[in-house]
Amino acid sequence: MSDVLRVELRDQIAVLTLDRPERLNAVGTETVNRLTQALNDIRDNDDVRAVVLAGAGRAFSAGADIGEIESCTAPGQFRAFVGRLTDAYALLEDFPKPSVAAVHGFAFGGGLELALACDLRVAERGTRLGLPEMKLGVLPGAGGTQRLPRLLPPAIAKQMILTGEPIDAERAWQLGLVNELAEPGGALAAAEKLAAGLAAGAPLALAAGKRLIDHGLGMDLTTAIAYERETVTVLFSTEDRAEGLKAFRDRRPGEFRGV
Structure with missing residues (x-):
């Protein structure tokens, strides 16, 4: 299994980094399998008190792997693909240790849905966050239509989902979707600092x-x-x-x- 997700232990924090920069960290079956494996590995590791989720390269994640979606030739195959994503995201959401997403560049579609499954989010100024599936004639299928309205005013969530237009990190922070803003290049450090504060808790x-x-x-x-x-x-x-x-x-x- 190729290393599409890097796992690094730093003090009491597990940093999980999406590592497909050549594909803008598109999330596919291999990535969610590795994410599931990593979470299961650190669940009972008492040396890990918090999790940071980041992306390598110029963006957090462009979304679900379009190539894998296009390979689905029947609704049942697509349903199975979406199911793999939603299961992994639910595991992250229900994980007993707190998680922080370090978002930079952009987080679209399945990438934003992954960040929504984290407990907290840090984003660099200028980062764009959106669910563009409507522009492809579909809808978010890995929790976006359900998690986003629970984190934003429903009217704002509807606008993002029904138009497919993104918002920037500054607007997301004003609305409470993003917990902290970081300067360009600083999302990971800011997320680790936030995670360290969480890790100090009981x-x-x-x-x-x-x-x-x-x-x-x-x-x-x-x-x-x-x-x-x-x-x-x-x-x-x-x-x-x-x-x-x-x-x-x-x-x-x-x-x-x-x-």
Whole structure:
């Protein structure tokens, strides 16, 4: 299997880099297979506390691999291709360790959908983000029509999806789609800094926080608050909670072990 995805461990961060620069990091079956493998490999690695997803070359990702899409000769083949992407993106979204996308150049189609599956996004100024599938007579099929309206005002998401026109990073930041702006060439460093802050947190609380937010949004408020109450009660019995309180009293950073 060729190295279409580079995996580097830096302190407590796993940096996963899409590495098909000659194809503008188009996302195909090989890429999502490698992504799935990498996530499964680091899931139980206690030395990894956060994930950064980046792209090599001049762009984060141009989108799904058009060549592979064109090779589909029947709807069932296309459905299987889209299914492979959505399964890998769902694995990233549900991953117990927080993830940050470092976006530069552009993130279109399946590339933007990949960034949407991350918990947080950093983008360089001037980066373009869009779902251009409408211009090809189709629609985003790897979560774009569902994740984007959950991160943007629905009317803005509709405009992007139904016109296929992108927005720039500055506009995305104003709308809350992008968490931080970076200067040109600085997205990866900014994403790693953000990930380092996440990695310093208590692993059990980080994973629980992700679940509370992601799952709670689909519940009515009363049920979601009850879910929150039960979750924090479980966290209260952890050693990390005791360490956090002691560290606060000692006026020092907590040394969390995920227990």
